[in-house]
Amino acid sequence: MAPMDANLTLITAERLSEYFESKRVSPHCSLCGHLHFTVPQVGVTGVAAAGMRIGPYVNVIKAESIYHEDTNNYYISIICKNCGNVVMIDSLQILEWLKQRYPAIMEKGSNEQTK
Numbered sequence: 489m490a491p492m493d494a495n496l497t498l499i500t501a502e503r504l505s506e507y508f509e510s511k512r513v514s515p516h517c518s519l520c521g522h523l524h525f526t527v528p529q530v531g532v533t534g535v536a537a538a539g540m541r542i543g544p545y546v547n548v549i550k551a552e553s554i555y556h557e558d559t560n561n562y563y564i565s566i567i568c569k570n571c572g573n574v575v576m577i578d579s580l581q582i583l584e585w586l587k588q589r590y591p592a593i594m595e596k597g598s599n600e601q602t603k
Contacts, residue, residue, distance in 0.1 A: 493550075495583055495594070496545075496548045496562060496579055496583070497545045498545070498583070498586055498590075498593060498594070499545055499546050499548070499564065499579060499582050499583070499586070500529075500544065500545050500546065501527045501529055501544070501545075501546055503582070503586065504527060504546055504564065504566075504577075504582065506589075507582050507585050507586075510585065510589070515566060515575065517568040517570065517571060517573050517575070518573065518575070519568070519571050519573045520568065520570050520571045520573070522568050522569065522570035522571065524568075524569045524570070525566040525567055525568055525569060525575070526566070526567045526569055527546055527564070527565075527566050527567075528546065528547040528565060528567070529544040529545065529546055529547060530544065530545065530546075530547045531544040531545070546564050547564070547565070548562050548563065548564055548579050549562070549563045549564070549565060549576070550562055551563060561578070561580075562578075562579040562580060563576040563577060563578060563579060564576070564577045564579050564582070565577075
């Protein structure tokens with residue numbers, strides 16, 4: 489697991505909710521106006537890949553660039569419970585927020601990756 493990919497496991501549904509609250513954002517569906525979303529989450533059972541934390545944490549979608557792997561994008565999807573519309577949230581913005589809000593957690597995550 490690449491170092492940046494491993495840091496993405498620090499994003500939980502609770503931290504995503506904290507992120508929205510800190511930004512004074514109340515997500516609502518752009519299609520139907522509904523206020524309730526589901527956030528797909530994953531966890532690890534059994535044998536975990538090296539550096540992978542036990543979940544649950546939000547499922548992150550990797551959008552690979554056709555030009556260069558350094559320009560890949562990582563998104564968290566939140567899904568409207570009413571109509572199924574999918575809203576994509578840039579996970580790198582959340583990681584930056586986590587670095588400021590929880591520096592000890594981010595430092596610990598970086599240290600775990602180098603072992």
